[in-house]
Amino acid sequence: MKKIAIATATRAEYGILHPLLVRLMEEKAFDVQLLVTGTHLEEQFGYTVKEIEKDGIPIARKIPILAEDNSPYGISVTMAQAITGFADYFRNGRPDLFLVLGDRTEILGMCAAALNEHIPIAHLHGGELTEGAVDDCIRHAVTKMSYLHFPATEVYRRRIIQMGEAPERVYNVGALGVENILSVPMLSEEEIRKDVEIPAGMPYAVVTFHPVTMQPGEAEQQVRELIAAMREEKQYFYLVTKANADAGGRQVNAWLAEAQRELTNMKLVSSLGMKRYLSAIKYAAFVLGNSSSGIIEAPALGTPTVNIGDRQKGRLMAETVIGCMPEAGAIQAAIRQTEQMPHRPSFLYGDGKTSEKIVKILKEFFHTDYRHWKKTFYDMECK
CATH class of the missing domain: 3.40.50.2000 (Glycogen Phosphorylase B;)
Structure with missing residues (x-):
């Protein structure tokens, strides 16, 4: 053995x-x-x-x-x-x-x-x-x-x-992320909304934003721009997962926690687990942030992605991934682009x-x- x-x-x-x-x-x-x-x-x-x-x-x-x-x-x-x-x-x-x-x-x-x-x-x-x-x-x-x-x-x-x-x-x-999508039994939309307390009938986005480690000192401004875009696009509910332990990750989480106290249409969670996370992405209007899950898993589920900044620059990306600058106006414009996109799976990976x-x-x-x-x-x- x-x-x-x-x-x-x-x-x-x-x-x-x-x-x-x-x-x-x-x-x-x-x-x-x-x-x-x-x-x-x-x-x-x-x-x-x-x-x-x-x-x-x-x-x-x-x-x-x-x-x-x-x-x-x-x-x-x-x-x-x-x-x-x-x-x-x-x-x-x-x-x-x-x-x-x-x-x-x-x-x-x-x-x-x-x-x-x-x-x-x-x-x-x-x-x-x-x-x-x-x-x-x-x-x-x-x-x-x-x-x-x-x-x-x-x-x-x-x-x-x-x-x-x-x-x-x-x-x-x-x-392996694509395999999870094709093999893991997902929760229904009603179940995932109830589980993580997403208001019924309100379109929502799954948000994950990690610090851009090759651009030290820019994390706060980029998070502020993301929050500003979420504040303006208040027709959506934002389910936000915390940043990882990269340099600056704790600060990003602190700024997101601060935003949660202000935004009534936002919920910050430490972890959803694989099944709940993939289920949440499946029924989301779009995925927002700079995580690799927006490049690999979201397209395989047919969910559009707003990919912010350069953190994922260089990866192969499906047509459902919309790149934008880490600026509130650019993020809002990209969100509006997702509204015109059909939810069609892409199996690039x-x-x-x-x-x-x-x-x-x-x-x-x-x-x-x-x-x-x-x-x-x-x-x-x-x-």
């Missing part, structure tokens, strides 16, 4: 990983070790480890790593604590593979610890671009530390190969069979003498 360690540090990450976790745990060939860390273990972010426990997913270890603040220094402390916390696990746990998703700063620390222990790394969602966030650099660094790659589109697959990763280790498997493909690849991987494989830089032919 091969031991696969999988890390989750945020509510969004766990929701995306869920179908893969379930499928891997059904396989007798694998011993899945779920490592829960980051914001999952913090009350101010909703203590979302409770959602994992409620789902009945066994937790191998809880590894606290989050610093007391998310200043640049605090982020560095979190990364350092990720190295030491995960190094302790890897030293004794010795998994045969470490699987991570995405581009968060703490993942770099986790992967550094795995690398030092000569544990192969499998990386989901590599090859993407998010030019407005430091995540871009983290993602590419993790790509170079990883042995197996599971990008979400063919464009991203080619980009990973361009970075020197051999084609036989890079697999276009689509996005795969066919919903991602976890099935990954499990098949991992089975083949473990049948090889992988511990003796060495990565060599794959040179593409230059023209």
Whole structure:
């Protein structure tokens, strides 16, 4: 039996990983070790480890790593604590593979610890671009530390190969988020409205706004512009999920909490959980903010997205995604554009069979003498 360690540090990450976790745990060939860390273990972010426990997913270890603040220094402390916390696990746990998703700063620390222990790394969602966030650099660094790659589109697959990763280790498997949409039973519109207290009959938007980490000092102004647009477009109810633990995330949440005291058509929540979050998006008039869920999940549900600013700049985007500047007037104009859009699903990020493909690849991987494989830089032919 091969031991696969999988890390989750945020509510969004766990929701995306869920179908893969379930499928891997059904396989007798694998011993899945779920490592829960980051914001999952913090009350101010909703203590979302409770959602994992409620789902009945066994937790191998809880590894606290989050610093007391998310200043640049605090982020560095979190990364350092990720190295030491995960190094302790890897030293004794010795998994045969470490699987991570995405581009968060703490993942770099986790992967550094795995690398030092000569544990192969499998990386989901590599090859993407998010030019407005430091995540871009983290993602590419993790790509170079990883042995197996599971990008979400063919464009991203080619980009990973361009970075020197051999084609036989890079697999276009689509996005797990699309699989969730096609496989998870959704709540009805009446149920989700009642559950999160959205007024009956009032059109609503799901809002998630994260700090743009490559534009330090601009977060407050951008949040103020978003709030100003919400104040003017008062025909909608705004269901707002809190920002993540990126640098500046706590400040963003404080400004949103301040706005909630003023706006009667707004509700701020720490976490909705995957099922409620996807259900809320499904029946929303539009998604608003700068989260990747507006680029991947919302289009697959047919819900238009108003994508604010540069945080997601560089990602492949469906026609239902409307980009705008982080200015109140531009946001309002984009909202009005969504009103003319048909709610038609777009499957730019795969066919919903991602976890099935990954499990098949991992089975083949473990049948090889992988511990003796060495990565060599794959040179593409230059023209």
